[in-house]
Amino acid sequence: MLDALTVAVSVAALALAAWCGFAAFRDQSTKDWHFIGMAVVTFLVLVQLIVGIVQLARGEKAEEGATIFVAYLIGALCAVPIAGFMSLAERSRWGSATVAAGAVVLAVLEVRLHDIWTVG
Amino acid sequence: MTATQEKAERGTRTRLVTGPGILLVWLYGVMSVGAVSRSIYQIATEFGRAPLAYTLSAVAAVVYAFITYTLVRGGEKARRAALVCCAAELAGVLVVGTWTLVEPSAFPDATVWSDYGYGYLFIPVLLPLTGIWWLRRSRTAA
Incomplete structure (x- = not known):
């Protein structure tokens, strides 16, 4: 479930x-x-984020620790909305570029999330 | 132009967050959050393992947070302060990057600036260069 979501969010x-x-x-x-x-x-x-927290609550372990895992989930949640608000303040191509950068940051966070969750 | 608009114009500092500046602020913001949370976590939980690396990460975090603040604040003073910090950041990335390559044994764990920011897609080395370019250009425009 979580792996499928990670792939979906990255794509x-x-x-x-x-x-x-x-x-x-x-x-x-x-x-x-x-x-x-x-x-x-x-x-x-x-x-x-919700699925991740539920998994932790059900007793599954994140490989690199629950704190880091949840911190990354929250960071991933904030990345695109904050970039979106910044693009409202900057109504030019640079606002769009900021959202694009935010989405790339999110994709990188997803890769890290996968590492944090999985053994290896 | 109304009186309030005039007042607003006079009160406005040189804005550094217009155009490409907004992208720069975003990237510096991301690096600040990343470096600050990373160093807080590492120093709180496993400082003894790699004191040098974690201290350097904390220094990087402070530099990033300060540059983000000065960029958002704007104005001539902030612009100069940011310029100095970008130069310090660039020096930091180059020194620490070289240091980690020459003497890996001093670093049991990576810092933000290890291998010239390899772990962060080389953003740590590209960011100060773009930053310096943008801050110098803002002066010419003003």
């Missing part, structure tokens, strides 16, 4: 990064559709 985050990166490339600010995309990605991360 969604990279898609969002490409989409907003394309907007930045075309010299456009973030539009309503981009915000819907950000909402979808954030929703997936929220589900992941």
